[in-house]
């Protein structure tokens with residue numbers, strides 16, 4: 001239901017993503033692991049055309065965009081099937097928690113304000129932050145801000161959530177609350193692609209794992225295959241760093 005076919009992306013002479021092909025079924029979780037600078041963020045950003053691939057076809061829920069042959073509005077249509085969670089939360093600083101979650105509903109989906117507020121309050125409850133509805137980002141902990149970031153992504157009910165190192169900006173004691181929210185979403189069958197360096201989390205949440213190394217898929221498999229029986233030396237070496 002999500003397909004990436006032969007995706008390539010370069011920045012100048014730097015070939016960052018090399019012929020990446022991935023399949024992900026609906027309601028499953030794909031985890032991207034790999035060294036820093038290997039192209040995980042670029043891949044996530046290419047999937048929703050925040051970054052334009054040089055070639056390749058992205059298909060989400062039977063809607064395909066061919067990098068070499070498409071109309072501009074098809075990029076927006078593809079993006080509308082996704083929602084992104086960023087490493088640095090990227091919340092609107094001058095909006096409350098509630099307003100941050102309402103924003104994509106009112107601004108993008110053009111849902112009337114009253115209705116959007118009702119939906120946003122339901123999400124605040126789901127992410128355990130009902131009492132923070134009127135707080136501004138500066139009044140929230142990093143973990144709470146990231147939960148709002150995830151809530152904002154949940155609000156648009158995307159076909160796939162693209163989640164880029166959701167805990168790497170957090171103090172260690174705040175990591176758990178964010179991972180727990182993602183576990184909850186996985187249990188509710190949310191389709192997600194998550195880049196992370198949290199290997200224990202990756203192992204537990206992933207249905208499928210892709211190990212990216214130097215812009216190519218060096219190994220992929222089920223969570224069990226990747227973490228219990230890594231085949232390639234590159235992956236074995238990478239995993240050793242987390243022991």
Ligand code: ADP
Nearest residue numbers: 011014016034035036037038039040041042043
């Ligand atoms: P990762 O998320 O795995 O750490 P990235 O996707 O951020 O890797 O980066 C992959 C490579 O692409 C790196 O060498 C990075 O410097 C380069 N890169 C990423 N974005 C840009 C950009 N906008 N312009 C030029 N180079 C970039």
Ligand code: MG
Nearest residue numbers: 040041042165
């Ligand atoms: Mg990254």
